[in-house]
Amino acid sequence: MKLIAYHRPAALAEARHLLRELGAAAMPLAGCTSHSFVKGDEERIGVDLAKIGFDTIERADGGFIVGANARVADLQAHRAPGWVLDRVALRFVSQPVRNMTTLGGNIARIFPWNDFPVALLALNATVTIAGEEDRQLPADIYFDGQPARHFKAGDILIRVFVPDVGAGCGFAYRKDTLVSMAFSRLTAAVWLQREGKTIRDARIALGAAVPLPLRLELVEEAVVGKVYSAELIADAMERQIAALRWRSSDAFSEEYVQQLARAHVPDALEEAFRAAGGGRK
Amino acid sequence: MNIAFTLNGKPQELTISPNEKLTEALRRLGVYSVKTGCNEGACGSCVVNVNGRAVKSCLMYAAQVDGGCVETVEFIGSLDNPHPIQSALVEEGAVQCGFCMGGLIMSAKAVFDKNPSPTDEELAIHLDGHLCRCTGYEKIQSALRKVSSGAAS
Ligand SMILES: Cc1cc2nc3c(=O)[nH]c(=O)nc-3n(C[C@H](O)[C@H](O)[C@H](O)COP(=O)(O)OP(=O)(O)OC[C@H]3O[C@@H](n4cnc5c(N)ncnc54)[C@H](O)[C@@H]3O)c2cc1C
Numbered sequence: 001m002k003l004i005a006y007h008r009p010a011a012l013a014e015a016r017h018l019l020r021e022l023g024a025a026a027m028p029l030a031g032c033t034s035h036s037f038v039k040g041d042e043e044r045i046g047v048d049l050a051k052i053g054f055d056t057i058e059r060a061d062g063g064f065i066v067g068a069n070a071r072v073a074d075l076q077a078h079r080a081p082g083w084v085l086d087r088v089a090l091r092f093v094s095q096p097v098r099n100m101t102t103l104g105g106n107i108a109r110i111f112p113w114n115d116f117p118v119a120l121l122a123l124n125a126t127v128t129i130a131g132e133e134d135r136q137l138p139a140d141i142y143f144d145g146q147p148a149r150h151f152k153a154g155d156i157l158i159r160v161f162v163p164d165v166g167a168g169c170g171f172a173y174r175k176d177t178l179v180s181m182a183f184s185r186l187t188a189a190v191w192l193q194r195e196g197k198t199i200r201d202a203r204i205a206l207g208a209a210v211p212l213p214l215r216l217e218l219v220e221e222a223v224v225g226k227v228y229s230a231e232l233i234a235d236a237m238e239r240q241i242a243a244l245r246w247r248s249s250d251a252f253s254e255e256y257v258q259q260l261a262r263a264h265v266p267d268a269l270e271e272a273f274r275a276a277g278g279g280r281k
Numbered sequence: 282m283n284i285a286f287t288l289n290g291k292p293q294e295l296t297i298s299p300n301e302k303l304t305e306a307l308r309r310l311g312v313y314s315v316k317t318g319c320n321e322g323a324c325g326s327c328v329v330n331v332n333g334r335a336v337k338s339c340l341m342y343a344a345q346v347d348g349g350c351v352e353t354v355e356f357i358g359s360l361d362n363p364h365p366i367q368s369a370l371v372e373e374g375a376v377q378c379g380f381c382m383g384g385l386i387m388s389a390k391a392v393f394d395k396n397p398s399p400t401d402e403e404l405a406i407h408l409d410g411h412l413c414r415c416t417g418y419e420k421i422q423s424a425l426r427k428v429s430s431g432a433a434s
């Protein structure tokens with residue numbers, strides 16, 4: 001990819017106008033950290049979103065409104081009751097890249113190793129896209145395939161509503177890499193709500209080991225409404241593993257990542273269950 | 282296109298191509314401490330501070346620093362008047378070929394500018410992303426621990 005022109009609009013309306021006027025070659029620029037992954041000499045016109053705002057994290061009813069231009073380092077530094085994305089941010093490759101990458105860039109185009117799609121699926125986030133009118137898409141719809149299909153010319157992702165992890169709820173995030181800076185072989189995020197020893201509700205998401213992030217619906221169905229049981233989870237995992245299409249690479253086989261899933265997903269469920277019981281959220 | 286920014290405390294104007302990376306622009310300006318290692322965001326040898334934050338200049342377009350403030354290791358100390366981070370690295374024998382050091386020192390500086398006494402864990406979090414092929418990491422760690430404890434000259 002080659003940038004042949006660069007614009008830095010000062011407001012959302014101007015950015016949308018430029019993206020529409022400049023046509024198919026125009027692309028939004030956020031942290032630009034994905035460009036080294038895009039091979040080829042395709043010529044593009046960059047519309048830098050750095051000055052249009054949408055870079056704060058604010059408390060809202062039942063959660064947080066995170067601007068799409070908030071940096072991963074800002075998510076890492078944020079502390080508030082019910083806020084858990086700092087833990088996801090901390091696992092994100094390295095500090096200089098966290099200082100550059102935005103939440104919006106991480107979820108507008110999904111690479112297998114991207115951390116936030118998995119976490120936001122588990123947390124049941126809502127994504128807002130500014131177009132002719134603002135559209136709000138629940139995570140289940142937004143992440144059901146590459147998000148590009150939700151964007152028309154001139155559309156810009158502006159914010160994400162992240163529900164807080166409240167009383168009786170827990171969250172856990174797992175990321176498996178060969179070394180800390182390597183790309184993920186598997187990521188898993190679990191949100192659950194607990195009542196005594198019973199799992200009242202759960203959202204379990206998996207990434208990296210599968211072509212695109214998805215929810216482990218068979219495991220969710222098996223555990224919701226049931227008393228927490230490691231055996232129940234292990235049984236459901238086997239059915240889920242058999243039902244999924246897995247990703248492999250030169251560095252790992254399908255069998256290997258399935259084995260990682262057997263280890264990490266139950267671990268994450270256990271951590272979230274404990275957290276929902278009053279420990280760390 | 283033309284950009285204007287502050288480079289190491291001085292105003293700087295430069296004509297760039299939109300596709301030019303900050304690493305390339307800085308070398309054109311004679312800032313040779315900024316090394317291109319992997320050129321894909323993995324090694325940290327190209328790290329500079331932009332508006333106080335450590336960033337990988339091989340991933341950043343020069344256009345993105347228009348109006349901003351860029352600092353490289355040339356700015357923070359010299360042979361005659363080294364920064365305490367530089368002194369500590371030398372005293373602890375943490376430097377061999379020096380290829381990684383420009384970037385690593387800038388990441389460390391960004392940490393110490395915010396918090397003069399970071400813990401080992403905080404240092405590890407901020408310096409993950411810097412590969413050093415020569416020294417191993419223990420001497421780097423003990424040098425930075427020295428700065429954190431105020432024992433560096
Ligand atoms: C060495 C390296 C390691 C990495 N490791 C990880 C990792 O471990 N985990 C992880 O999660 N990520 C990782 N990343 C980052 C990740 O792969 C992406 O590069 C990054 O998330 C992109 O975010 P950005 O802000 O840089 O966006 P950009 O690269 O600027 O944009 C990405 C895409 O999104 C579009 N876009 C951006 N913002 C918007 C918006 N507001 N509206 C509409 N479209 C938009 C752009 O047009 C582009 O197509 C790594 C990157 C590097 C370089």
Ligand code: FES
Pocket residue numbers: 316317318319320321322323324325326327328337338339340
């Ligand atoms: S050259 Fe930039 S991180 Fe390696």
Ligand code: FES
Pocket residue numbers: 375376377378379380381382412413414415416
């Ligand atoms: S001193 Fe040689 S690479 Fe670090």
